[in-house]
Amino acid sequence: MEFFAVNGKRPIRLSEATRKFAFDSLNHKYGQDTCKTPAVLMDNYEDFENLSNLQKYDAIIERIVREAPIRICDGEKLSGSATLGLAMQHRVPATFNSEQGIFDSVSHLTIDFETVVRKGANYIQKQAEEALAKYIGSDKEPFIRSCLHCIRCMKIWHKRYLDELKKKPEYRTNYENLQNVPFEPAKNFYEAVQSIWFTFAFVRLCGNWPGIGRIDWLLGTYLEKDLANGTLTLNEAREILAHFFIKGCEWIKGGECVSGDAQHYQNIVLAGVDENGKEITNQVTFLVLDIIEELGISDFPITVRINKNTDNKLLKRVAEVIRLGGGVIAVYNEDLIIESLVDYGYELSEARKFANDGCWEIQVPGKTYFIYTPLDALQILQNKTLDNYSQRVSFLTFKGLYNKFICDLKSEVERVLPSRDWSWRSTTPCTVVSLFEQGCIDKGCSYLEGGPIYNVLSPHIGGLPDVVNSLYAIKKLVFDEEKVAFGELMQLLKSNWEENESLRRYALNKYAYFGNDNDEVDNIAKDIIFEFANVCDDIRCVYKTPAGISTFGRQIEWSQLRLATAFGKKAHEVLSGNFSPTPGTDKEGATAIIKSYCKVDLKRTVSGAALDIKLLPSVVNGEKGAEAIVSLIKGFITLGGHFMQLDIADASLLKAAQEHPEDYQNLSVRVSGWNARFVTLNKEWQDMIIAQTGSEF
Amino acid sequence: MRVADIQRFCMRDGPGIRTTVFLKGCPLRCAWCHNPETQSNKRELLYYETKCIGCGACAVCNQNAHEFSDYHTIQRDLCIGCGECVTECPTGALEIIGKDYTIQELLKIIEKDRAFYGENGGVTLSGGEPFMQSEEAFLLLEQCKKKGIHTAIETCGYFSSDILSRAVPATDLFLWDIKDTDSRRHKEYTGVSNERIINNLILADSLGAKTRIRCILINGLNTKEQHYKNVAGIVSRLKYCEGVEFIPYHSYGGAKTVALGEIYLGSDKWIPSKGQIDEAKKYLQNKGITVL
Numbered sequence: 007m008e009f010f011a012v013n014g015k016r017p018i019r020l021s022e023a024t025r026k027f028a029f030d031s032l033n034h035k036y037g038q039d040t041c042k043t044p045a046v047l048m049d050n051y052e053d054f055e056n057l058s059n060l061q062k063y064d065a066i067i068e069r070i071v072r073e074a075p076i077r078i079c080d081g082e083k084l085s086g087s088a089t090l091g092l093a094m095q096h097r098v099p100a101t102f103n104s105e106q107g108i109f110d111s112v113s114h115l116t117i118d119f120e121t122v123v124r125k126g127a128n129y130i131q132k133q134a135e136e137a138l139a140k141y142i143g144s145d146k147e148p149f150i151r152s153c154l155h156c157i158r159c160m161k162i163w164h165k166r167y168l169d170e171l172k173k174k175p176e177y178r179t180n181y182e183n184l185q186n187v188p189f190e191p192a193k194n195f196y197e198a199v200q201s202i203w204f205t206f207a208f209v210r211l212c213g214n215w216p217g218i219g220r221i222d223w224l225l226g227t228y229l230e231k232d233l234a235n236g237t238l239t240l241n242e243a244r245e246i247l248a249h250f251f252i253k254g255c256e257w258i259k260g261g262e263c264v265s266g267d268a269q270h271y272q273n274i275v276l277a278g279v280d281e282n283g284k285e286i287t288n289q290v291t292f293l294v295l296d297i298i299e300e301l302g303i304s305d306f307p308i309t310v311r312i313n314k315n316t317d318n319k320l321l322k323r324v325a326e327v328i329r330l331g332g333g334v335i336a337v338y339n340e341d342l343i344i345e346s347l348v349d350y351g352y353e354l355s356e357a358r359k360f361a362n363d364g365c366w367e368i369q370v371p372g373k374t375y376f377i378y379t380p381l382d383a384l385q386i387l388q389n390k391t392l393d394n395y396s397q398r399v400s401f402l403t404f405k406g407l408y409n410k411f412i413c414d415l416k417s418e419v420e421r422v423l424p425s426r427d428w429s430w431r432s433t434t435p436c437t438v439v440s441l442f443e444q445g446c447i448d449k450g451c452s453y454l455e456g457g458p459i460y461n462v463l464s465p466h467i468g469g470l471p472d473v474v475n476s477l478y479a480i481k482k483l484v485f486d487e488e489k490v491a492f493g494e495l496m497q498l499l500k501s502n503w504e505e506n507e508s509l510r511r512y513a514l515n516k517y518a519y520f521g522n523d524n525d526e527v528d529n530i531a532k533d534i535i536f537e538f539a540n541v542c543d544d545i546r547c548v549y550k551t552p553a554g555i556s557t558f559g560r561q562i563e564w565s566q567l568r569l570a571t572a573f574g575k576k577a578h579e580v581l582s583g584n585f586s587p588t589p590g591t592d593k594e595g596a597t598a599i600i601k602s603y604c605k606v607d608l609k610r611t612v613s614g615a616a617l618d619i620k621l622l623p624s625v626v627n628g629e630k631g632a633e634a635i636v637s638l639i640k641g642f643i644t645l646g647g648h649f650m651q652l653d654i655a656d657a658s659l660l661k662a663a664q665e666h667p668e669d670y671q672n673l674s675v676r677v678s679g680w681n682a683r684f685v686t687l688n689k690e691w692q693d694m695i696i697a698q699t700g701s702e703f
Numbered sequence: 704m705r706v707a708d709i710q711r712f713c714m715r716d717g718p719g720i721r722t723t724v725f726l727k728g729c730p731l732r733c734a735w736c737h738n739p740e741t742q743s744n745k746r747e748l749l750y751y752e753t754k755c756i757g758c759g760a761c762a763v764c765n766q767n768a769h770e771f772s773d774y775h776t777i778q779r780d781l782c783i784g785c786g787e788c789v790t791e792c793p794t795g796a797l798e799i800i801g802k803d804y805t806i807q808e809l810l811k812i813i814e815k816d817r818a819f820y821g822e823n824g825g826v827t828l829s830g831g832e833p834f835m836q837s838e839e840a841f842l843l844l845e846q847c848k849k850k851g852i853h854t855a856i857e858t859c860g861y862f863s864s865d866i867l868s869r870a871v872p873a874t875d876l877f878l879w880d881i882k883d884t885d886s887r888r889h890k891e892y893t894g895v896s897n898e899r900i901i902n903n904l905i906l907a908d909s910l911g912a913k914t915r916i917r918c919i920l921i922n923g924l925n926t927k928e929q930h931y932k933n934v935a936g937i938v939s940r941l942k943y944c945e946g947v948e949f950i951p952y953h954s955y956g957g958a959k960t961v962a963l964g965e966i967y968l969g970s971d972k973w974i975p976s977k978g979q980i981d982e983a984k985k986y987l988q989n990k991g992i993t994v995l
Contacts, residue, residue, distance in 0.1 A: 508756070509793065511794045523815055594712075595711050597711050597712045597720065598711060598815075601818075633718075634714050634719075637720045637819050637821050641818040644818045
């Protein structure tokens, strides 16, 4: 059993049985099993067609909990499995007259595990009963009744597991551990983990993809108490928690998928301060890092909240795990994020609770409806401002061009947002997630109908570095150096640079674009984001509309719609991802990339601004490599970053660099005292370095 | 100062994250040189053939140093290093090595990564031999120290011993090369003998210089027990030495030699085996010396 690492060796701390369980789960055993039972069938349900949507939903949930296969994996320590395959496709897993997945399901939220673990799901039931008394006879009564129905369904599913476990004497511990939770408050660490897992599995069973949130904050006190009582050892706790991570891989099914088969927005957030500003990092934080380090599980992507006072011990541990590669762990700058949320209008105590939507967009967990609207800034520049490079528009100054772009950006943001008197109506029932979102029961409204305490619709801008580079190239080529007239450049761009390869290369190679710590170009990014955030803040509608910067891989689909760029990229090339430099334009290394990114006032991008950085394995090797990662993170915090993902690139990346050197300008190879950019070496030398990647020079 | 290159985010030139300034000019001519473009103190033209698209933009040259018959050739004796062709070259196939900076300009660049240096990181002057431009090097190092930036120097140790009284207080760490301890071989392969280098090292130590000794390992030349024994002997005389680092020869410098239009004298046969590297490390460790 080998758990893959780009770099270095993974330690062994877990039992052989747990490692075997992980190995099977990561190798699709349970995911493929889940595919075999896609959904429950509603065909024979009496009068199904004539039910209201909410009644249909209730009927489906009941059938799911009664009929979904019960799965108990060999030697598992936690019970509950989301065993219906259609859920993996973001649908409520039910079919009617061969219509697959009658209802869409919900993602981009982290549900309220806190209430479940500390107060128990019965507390939610009690709240619903009280709400029923309040809303009886009103139009909110059906929703509240649906809530009570869904809790009953959760209990039916729970009982099926208890009955099954009872039959198997070897699962006696599981049986006992599941009796109390998730309906009553967890009494100890093991129960608390089971409580979170069972609730998570139930919500997923019904098709939804929730995030986990701050697991160390949820579990820390339970572990502390058990360790103090001597009822649990740290090793036992690690085994239990490992099963949480392993069971989280039960939707890995192998085979080809658009964006991989192992990303269902189930992110975890570690460390940071509590609502009173006290650091919460505890033994659970370190156990999670141990597990990721050993098993390399990437299904629960981790983001660690770092602040100026974060203990060096935690930073070092984070760096040690990042060093192994796989890009599992990212970091938040919690000082900046809390400040940005408070500036935006959140109470400080609420801001301090922040986690994410299961990806990296910031939200207060268990209380937030979240959705984002993507905008491709480069298409706005090319199609609107420059009118598809027609000869109809011309600009006499750079300022004129810039101002027109800002104007177009503003109207585009306003265009894509829904009408401002949006009424909270949804045809999609979503009671199961509404149970675990504070505000829904109280207001008598579902998650999709304004139920949660905070409702967020975030405009996310993408392709920003590409726009910045395009504007900068036009500024240099046309207005500063007068290498080419504006109209002539438009013509060249329209021809996809066919007529002047030499000028294209010049534009591509001669200027220091975004990501090289060049103030002149970075300030353009800074100005655009300032304007963009202002537009977002000025929108008045029922949602909060905080700004964000992302592409989430959309740069691939957008590439088909994009024309040639003034900075020398041809039409349809895949350009910048998230808020990272356009591939091939960053030549100064990781510190310069972070500097460029941090010049933007990221407090204004309240939803988030993601920076992805790739490092060579040879750079992060050994003790020295961990030290480098720590220094990068500390610099990122000091300079005012928001979210950063450090990834370690392997030899296959170097091979890609060899084939497409234009996209890998920034790969420098550094071997004790000698230095050169990888792409300036000839093939023989490159081959040599590829062969040595990861070795201990 | 005449600079060959400035690299940010350097991990292997001293502790922490560092900005390394590679300076032009070196008194040695090592056959295995890893950075041949830093040897001469003159501005030099590098030409990367693989990046050339034959567009002819470099024909702006006033000296007519670029010729295009069947392919692009450079008459290097005509080149005055003015850089006109580099400005015009759209692909980066031409590069001038050797740019002059003022101390203030360099300080500004070094300070760019201040946020990443932390307590350990900082600036490293490398080369070439930084003390070929000793006056400016002192000024730069002193300014950096004043600003609280850790300073390191990579040196071949071949310079007039007078400079040490000023160099030692300005330098937090010396990365000091001992390329060979056999004087005859040293002269044959580097052009100078090694007595001065070793005497300077001992003198620097007596002035309180913190050092890390760097030893290049070249298969067949210095992969010899006698050499390791000599190194151990020298290190045992040093009070402030943190340890020894072995640097296996590699032939990557060859790419740059070719770009300079010169013939590379190195050979793949010089690359030491892993066994040889381990043997060298082990020898010193057995003598109680820290191997970095």
